Amino acid sequence: MENDSVTKSLKLFIVLSRAYKAINEHVNKVIQANGLNPTEFAVLELLYHKGDQPMQQIGGKILLASGSITYVVDKLEQKGMLQRLACPKDRRVTYAQITDEGKRFIQDIFPEHAKLIDTLMSSLTDQEKTEAINLLKKLGLPAGRF
Amino acid sequence: MENDSVTKSLKLFIVLSRAYKAINEHVNKVIQANGLNPTEFAVLELLYHKGDQPMQQIGGKILLASGSITYVVDKLEQKGMLQRLACPKDRRVTYAQITDEGKRFIQDIFPEHAKLIDTLMSSLTDQEKTEAINLLKKLGLPAGRF
DNA sequence: TATAATAATTTTGAAATCGAGATAATTTTA
DNA sequence: TAAAATTATCTCGATTTCAAAATTATTATA
Numbered sequence: 317m318e319n320d321s322v323t324k325s326l327k328l329f330i331v332l333s334r335a336y337k338a339i340n341e342h343v344n345k346v347i348q349a350n351g352l353n354p355t356e357f358a359v360l361e362l363l364y365h366k367g368d369q370p371m372q373q374i375g376g377k378i379l380l381a382s383g384s385i386t387y388v389v390d391k392l393e394q395k396g397m398l399q400r401l402a403c404p405k406d407r408r409v410t411y412a413q414i415t416d417e418g419k420r421f422i423q424d425i426f427p428e429h430a431k432l433i434d435t436l437m438s439s440l441t442d443q444e445k446t447e448a449i450n451l452l453k454k455l456g457l458p459a460g461r462f
Numbered sequence: 463m464e465n466d467s468v469t470k471s472l473k474l475f476i477v478l479s480r481a482y483k484a485i486n487e488h489v490n491k492v493i494q495a496n497g498l499n500p501t502e503f504a505v506l507e508l509l510y511h512k513g514d515q516p517m518q519q520i521g522g523k524i525l526l527a528s529g530s531i532t533y534v535v536d537k538l539e540q541k542g543m544l545q546r547l548a549c550p551k552d553r554r555v556t557y558a559q560i561t562d563e564g565k566r567f568i569q570d571i572f573p574e575h576a577k578l579i580d581t582l583m584s585s586l587t588d589q590e591k592t593e594a595i596n597l598l599k600k601l602g603l604p605a606g607r608f
Numbered sequence: 609t610a611t612a613a614t615a616a617t618t619t620t621g622a623a624a625t626c627g628a629g630a631t632a633a634t635t636t637t638a
Numbered sequence: 639t640a641a642a643a644t645t646a647t648c649t650c651g652a653t654t655t656c657a658a659a660a661t662t663a664t665t666a667t668a
Contacts, residue, residue: 322576324591325583329485331595335602336482337525339475342605353624372646379483381626386648388624408633408646430468437471439604440597445470448597449477451590456481458585459488499654518616527656532618534654554616554663 339436346432350425351395355380355388357425360397363414364422368401370409397421485582492578496571497541501526501534503571506543509560510568514547516555543567 340354347357358378363369369377375385389412392398397418403409414422440448486500493503504524509515515523521531535558538544543564549555560568586594 321588322580324588324595325580326576328583328586328591328595328598329489329579331598331602332478332482332485335598335605336478338602338605339478341525343475355624370646371648379487382647383627383649384625391624406634406646410647430472433475434468434471436605437474437601439600440474442467442470444597444600445474447593448601449470449474451586451594451597452474452477452481454585454590455583455594456477456484459481459484459582501654516616528617529619529657530655552616552664556617 339433342436343429343432346429347425350421355384356392356397359388359392359412360414360418360422361426363398363412364419368411368413370403370411372409374412392418485579488582489575489578492575493571496567498543501530502538502543505531505534505558506538506560506564506568507572509544509558510565514557514559516549516557518555520558538564 344354347354352360355378359374362374362377371382371385371389374380374389375382380388389398389400392412393400396415398412398414401411401413403411437445490500493500498506501524505520508520508523517528517531517535520526520535521528526534535544535546538558539546542561544558544560547557547559549557583591
């Protein structure tokens, strides 16, 4: 049938959404139980693993509007998890930098976070995870560029 | 390495999130360009494809808090896309039913919606889509049950 | 049959997100 | 150099969402 391709794409869209939501629901619960919301966690983890970031960049990586970045960074600053740092070279730019308290938080949380994700993924073998990673890369990279 | 499994799970979580968000971003844009938000579209599509639903059930299928269902159903009702229907057997229950206008809307939109998704998925062959569907099913179903 | 427990929906107030516009700084162009 | 365009951040108002409590209806229990 000629529209089999479309039908299959729709099916893939549905299972992709379900898998993402099912896993995320659990992950978010644990994050929220630790006093942050998913966006705050995403920002903090970004700073922890990738170092200081201009506010701008954060929006691009976490997929967040500029107004929302200001809001989330405010929240994390109030909680003592990060601090703003003026860029000496370009006075329009503000860096967000994780504090020692923020680092401790991530260090405390991350093992549990990683373990939960591994558990949620345990229905796949390592081989299948590799296949899924490759397929999803092939799917996600071009879609992000459209 | 013993923690390779965890590392791989984390990697899979990241590419899954990216693929989902990249695709969804585009899909949502088209939906919003047609005057509904993604949640409203999800509810309407559910009613179109699965028939009348008690408000309750909608929340379970779309993953939405009960207060939000009331809000979204109000919105769709104001737009003439659905109507509330009292359940004769149990007066606590209200069904949501898509109207003719709602049906026309979905019929108008759906081909474009499906085509967009097919385009966004076009980096995979049909064979790869089938593999991805199977892997994501295997991943999502158990994760949903935890 | 009362009473209590459960269930479905709605209301309410707070939090999160967006988009558009404002402000300030930098870069490009004439 | 001066004006215009671009860039980064922030502010503001509106929308969407959630969580908890309120309301109404049903079912189970004493």
